[in-house]
Each structure stands twice: as C-alpha cells, then as structure tokens.
Amino acid sequence: MADAASGSTERSVQVKLVLLGEAAVGKSSIVLRFVSNEFQANKEPTIGAAFLTQKCRLEDRVLRYEIWDTAGQERFHSLAPMYYRNAQAAVVVYDVTKASSLEKAKTWVKELQRQANPNIVIALAGNKIDLVTPSASSSSSTTAESEDEADDATATPGETATSGEPESLRQVPRDEAEAYAQEAGLLFFETSAKTGDGVVEIFTEIAKKIPIDQILASTRGGAGRPGAASGRAAQEGGVNLEENSAKGKDANLRY
Amino acid sequence: MDEEYDVIVLGTGLTECILSGLLSVEGKKVLHMDRNDYYGGDSASLNLTQLYRKFRPDQAVPTELGRDRDYAVDLIPKFIIASGELTRILVHTDVTRYLEFKQIAGSYVYREGKISKVPSTEMEAVKSPLMGLFEKRRAKKFFEFLQSWKDDDPATHQGIDLDKNTMAQVYEKFGLEPGTQDFIGHAMALYLDDDYKTKPARPAYERIVLYTSSMARYGKSPYIYPLYGLGELPQAFARLSAIYGGTYMLDKPIDEIITDDDGKFVGVRSGSETVKAKQVVGDPSYFGAGKSADGGKVRVVEEGKVIRAICFLKHPIPGTDDSDSAQIIIPQNQVGRRNDIYIAMVSSTHNVCAKDVYVAIVSTIVETDRPEQEIAPGLQLLGPIYDKFISVSSLYTPTSTGESDGVFITRSYDATSHFETVVDDVNHVWKRMLGKDLVLKKRDVEVEA
Numbered sequence: 215m216a217d218a219a220s221g222s223t224e225r226s227v228q229v230k231l232v233l234l235g236e237a238a239v240g241k242s243s244i245v246l247r248f249v250s251n252e253f254q255a256n257k258e259p260t261i262g263a264a265f266l267t268q269k270c271r272l273e274d275r276v277l278r279y280e281i282w283d284t285a286g287q288e289r290f291h292s293l294a295p296m297y298y299r300n301a302q303a304a305v306v307v308y309d310v311t312k313a314s315s316l317e318k319a320k321t322w323v324k325e326l327q328r329q330a331n332p333n334i335v336i337a338l339a340g341n342k343i344d345l346v347t348p349s350a351s352s353s354s355s356t357t358a359e360s361e362d363e364a365d366d367a368t369a370t371p372g373e374t375a376t377s378g379e380p381e382s383l384r385q386v387p388r389d390e391a392e393a394y395a396q397e398a399g400l401l402f403f404e405t406s407a408k409t410g411d412g413v414v415e416i417f418t419e420i421a422k423k424i425p426i427d428q429i430l431a432s433t434r435g436g437a438g439r440p441g442a443a444s445g446r447a448a449q450e451g452g453v454n455l456e457e458n459s460a461k462g463k464d465a466n467l468r469y
Numbered sequence: 470m471d472e473e474y475d476v477i478v479l480g481t482g483l484t485e486c487i488l489s490g491l492l493s494v495e496g497k498k499v500l501h502m503d504r505n506d507y508y509g510g511d512s513a514s515l516n517l518t519q520l521y522r523k524f525r526p527d528q529a530v531p532t533e534l535g536r537d538r539d540y541a542v543d544l545i546p547k548f549i550i551a552s553g554e555l556t557r558i559l560v561h562t563d564v565t566r567y568l569e570f571k572q573i574a575g576s577y578v579y580r581e582g583k584i585s586k587v588p589s590t591e592m593e594a595v596k597s598p599l600m601g602l603f604e605k606r607r608a609k610k611f612f613e614f615l616q617s618w619k620d621d622d623p624a625t626h627q628g629i630d631l632d633k634n635t636m637a638q639v640y641e642k643f644g645l646e647p648g649t650q651d652f653i654g655h656a657m658a659l660y661l662d663d664d665y666k667t668k669p670a671r672p673a674y675e676r677i678v679l680y681t682s683s684m685a686r687y688g689k690s691p692y693i694y695p696l697y698g699l700g701e702l703p704q705a706f707a708r709l710s711a712i713y714g715g716t717y718m719l720d721k722p723i724d725e726i727i728t729d730d731d732g733k734f735v736g737v738r739s740g741s742e743t744v745k746a747k748q749v750v751g752d753p754s755y756f757g758a759g760k761s762a763d764g765g766k767v768r769v770v771e772e773g774k775v776i777r778a779i780c781f782l783k784h785p786i787p788g789t790d791d792s793d794s795a796q797i798i799i800p801q802n803q804v805g806r807r808n809d810i811y812i813a814m815v816s817s818t819h820n821v822c823a824k825d826v827y828v829a830i831v832s833t834i835v836e837t838d839r840p841e842q843e844i845a846p847g848l849q850l851l852g853p854i855y856d857k858f859i860s861v862s863s864l865y866t867p868t869s870t871g872e873s874d875g876v877f878i879t880r881s882y883d884a885t886s887h888f889e890t891v892v893d894d895v896n897h898v899w900k901r902m903l904g905k906d907l908v909l910k911k912r913d914v915e916v917e918a
Contacts, residue, residue: 285708285711285712286711286714286716286717287707287711287717290716290717290718290719291719294704294707294708296567296701296708297708299697329538452570452696453570453571453572453687453693455556455570455693
C-alpha cells in the first residue's frame, strides 16, 4: 500500500513517473486520488504545480514518486522530449467509456517505446469504471452519474454520460484492453479516480517492477534523482545552481 | 483557435520561451506557436535525423554515428556562465528542477600557435605558460586592484576612474603586455574585438568580475552546460509556461501577421485559422527576416552574419588534456582578424552524442565574402574532422520597439560565448511589452503530499 510516510528520514529512491493520455480521461484526477486521496468533480486545470510527489512503501523499500503531469502540452501534440527524459515509469490513461481514448493510449505507448528509457515500466489504466459499474458494487460511489472532471482544462464536450444502463456506457471491453496490455508488455488496471478503485494498485504494482537496486547503483545510493532532477547534482560531476553562489561572490581574482 | 489571448508568442527559441514562461507566471494568457515540430527554433538541439533534414535533406544519416536518440546537437554554440543572469532566472523560476547541469571542463586560449588553459587555480596560474614571471606579478597587482575596488572608497581606486578612464589606460597603469591584454580582454572579459579598449573601463571590469566569480563557483571553468543539450533550456521554460496555463502548438505554420488600418497588431493567421491577441512577440524569422519587402511586411534588419561549423570528431581536441568539453578562444590579434574565433566542444558526458564522439562548433563573425576560410584557424585545431555542417546565419534586430504597434521582436542569437545577451534581450522586450522592469519573484509551488 502507498504510505504517506511523513516525517520519515529514511532514504528513498526517487522515481520519475509521467502521465500520458488523451485530454479529459482523468490523468490529473488519478494522481490527485493517489496523492491526496481526494476527488474533485469539474477539476480546474493544474496551474502552478510542477510535480506532485508521493512516497510509496513497499516491504523494506520506499519509493518517492515524482509525478509529472502534461500541463496540457499534449493537447496539440506539443509535449517536449524533456517530458519523457529519464522517466522510469509511465501511466497511460484511457477512458473506458470512450473507445477512441484507447487508440490514443496506444499511440502514447508507441511514443514511449520510441522516445523513452528502454527499461521504462508502463501501466495502462482504463479510468472512469464508476460510470460502468453497477453502483451497488462500489462502496463509496453513490451513483454512477457523470464523472466529468476536466483534465488540463480540456473537458471534452458531450461526455457527460448521465443515467441509463451503466454497462451500456462501456466502449472498451476489459478483455480487449487487457489483451493489448499483455501483448505490449504493460501493467493493466481499470480504475476510478472518483471512487478510488484500482488507483493505489497502479502505483504499488509499478513500484514492484521498478529495478530499484539498479537505480541505487547508478545514482550512488539514495540521494539520487534519476529523473530530470532539480539540479541537485544526482550524477557524478553534476553541479547544483543553488549552491556555491556565496562562494562566487568573494572569489579571488586570479590569473 | 477562436479564443483571444493576451500574448501570442511565435517561435520556441530560448528568448521566446523565457518570455513565455515569465508572461504566464505574470498571469498573462499565452498562446505559444512554432512552425517546426520541435522545440528550440534557432537555439534547438537536434537529433541526427533532424540535423540531416536541416542541412542535407537528400542524404541518409550514416549508421556509423550510432543511435539517433543519443544525439542532441546544438545549433548555436553557447555555454551558461555560472554566476550570470541566466543562472539567476533558472533558479528564481525553479526551472532548474527540470534540468541537470555539468561543468565545462576547461577554457583555453590560443597564443602563438598553441593553446593553453585559462588557469582556474593558484597552482595552474603559477605553472601557466601564458605569462612570464614578471608579467605574472604585474597581472597579480592588476587583479588585486579589481578585486578590492569599491565604488564608495576612493582609497581603492589608485587614481583610476572606471567611468572615465579607458581600459587601455588601466592596462597601461599596470604595465601589462599586449599578450596579457589579449588574454584578459578576450579570454576573461570575453570581448569579441578590441573596441572595448578605447571605452570607459567599467564594463570590462564587470565582465572580468563575472568571469572570475563564475570560475570560482565550480572550479574547472566558468561555464556550466545542461545535460542533453542547450535545447533543454527552451523546453524547460516552455514547461513553466504550460504549467501556468500557456497553450502550446508546434508544427504550426504562421502565414500572416494581421494588423488593423493603423498598423496595430490584431492577430496571426495559420492556414484558414485566425487567432487574436493584444500583443505578439517572436523571433525575427516570423517577421520577414531574409525576405524582400514584397513578401509581407519586413520588420527586422540584418546587422551582421555569423558562420558556424558543427564538427563531429572521433577524438578530444588535441592539447586539451583529453577534456570531455572545452571552450577555445582564438583572440583576433593572434590570427590577424577583427573578431575572435570561438570553439565550443561537448561530448557524450553531456548526453549530446554517442560515446567516443565529440561535437565541436567553430564560429566567428563574418568579415569577408569567404567565411569558410575565416574559420580555418579554428578548424585546424580540431585534428581530423569526421564530418562538418556549415551555416552562415544573419543576425537580425527589430526595426521598431513594438510599443506603438504591439509587435515585439527578439534578436537573433549572437556570436558571444554565453547567454547574457539573451537575458538582456528578455529584459528589454519585457520592458517594452509591459512598461515596467522585469522583477524576478521566487516561485514556490511544490505540492508535497
């Protein structure tokens, strides 16, 4: 289980995790559920938050996820290569009530396989299952009404599925998506950011697959920031821009 | 694209991306577009496919160079000077969190046919062949003078007025030899020509202080460099802009800058789509650079040319102690020119090319109609060159400030060795656009769970 582990002084492994998926499938909401255990219908776009971070405890190991949101740059196919750079994990999200969003997810998976770290752990998450699950089976979900949270201010119009037979809203059969995930070597989940179903599992299952020992070895133990990393000099010979500024000020002029 | 924006930014070069990021943080609604399908414009770093598409569209990428994805080849040769203004902006905006930096291993200066390291420690200074023993003593006095200078303490001035006396007079006072003057003016103050000598000494003083404080900050050289190439810088500022609500559209041809009857900016047209905004800012290529007046309004003028030769080497540059990165300055006097020749070299240590490949860019301001010959002294220092890509670029500057028509244009990337003039341009454009000085506020945003 994920564990906030606040105040913990133990060393943790930093893992850069990127979110991908079509607009309005619930990327930000999944992270919000994971990080704060909250859900906001009609979520406002994420302004001013560069990443969310969350610790995840796994037996004797602690991972610290540095979660990168797209900040809307995926809308017009304008995600920068920097976004994928050194990501050790990716969650590719689609909406189970929208068949085209799975197709889009597949193109993101291809993009990751082309651009990202070859060892990246990819999870495919079919979100919004609260819309297709009979409400009785879902403890905290009272109704299966609209989950029209806007992701990155890009709420897709005409998506406010309201009443009717829940199963009829499903456009992506679980079997089909799962078969694709298996074939492509992805972890697979169906989730509801609204009820919390399946969300924590994504992150704990990813944690199990991350080659932590390898990361520790390559970043010289614990302090490493294998993601694109804040100038904290994770790599050998790296420099931290925020250090040494005082040193520079009274530098000796020498020839 | 029916929405209306506060500012449309055209081109994703570093200058535009810094502006875009700062404008979004300021609360402006920004639409940022680029005609290319990659970030960075003229300050991009390209993979091999992109590099060949740009320079040799008819030629396949040689497989011998290794994997495409290992390459991020800078189009402009610049480093970040450690204690400069770009560093300050990176830290204040917290954009550093998206980037990792490494030092450039050394700065070298060419003198009488060979190159020597610009000393970065007392020990190196003592051993340096750049000056004789007596000259070293004179230089020591000169640097002590600069180091102890305080504007409000005349006792530290030794009879010199930095705002009145020329740099030539300061050199003369300390009895420095011409070779030492070349070294100080070109390898430390980083002047490209000798015009500074006849001007008041203060700017030279400030540049030497910037150099030495940058050198002291990390030790080996005054420069740092972002892993994966300079093209990471615009991407990082673009992300800042996006996080603060900026909208990004790459691969978007810009067909027209639309103005009203008074010539004031209204919007831009891309194909059949038009988008409106109060202001537009962009690089010169979106405002008629290189075109004659009949192909749309030309709002920029050429003020010089730079030649740049991107060279792939299979070895470090001879004489640099096998450094993984280096700057080499060939002062103009040494080769009978008006402007210095620069070499900037990086390698796989900086994640910009395959292992055992070194990427060196030789550049200078064009003085003749045979620019390739002008960089020959630089090319000769490299040893065998596996392949080279030569470009001659015009440097453009806007013909108007933009305050009357809402059209703000940035300057081309010049021949200087770092980004300080880029930050100057950001400051100037900001002031023209917003009517106030740019004041950096510390950003504090991390959401800790």
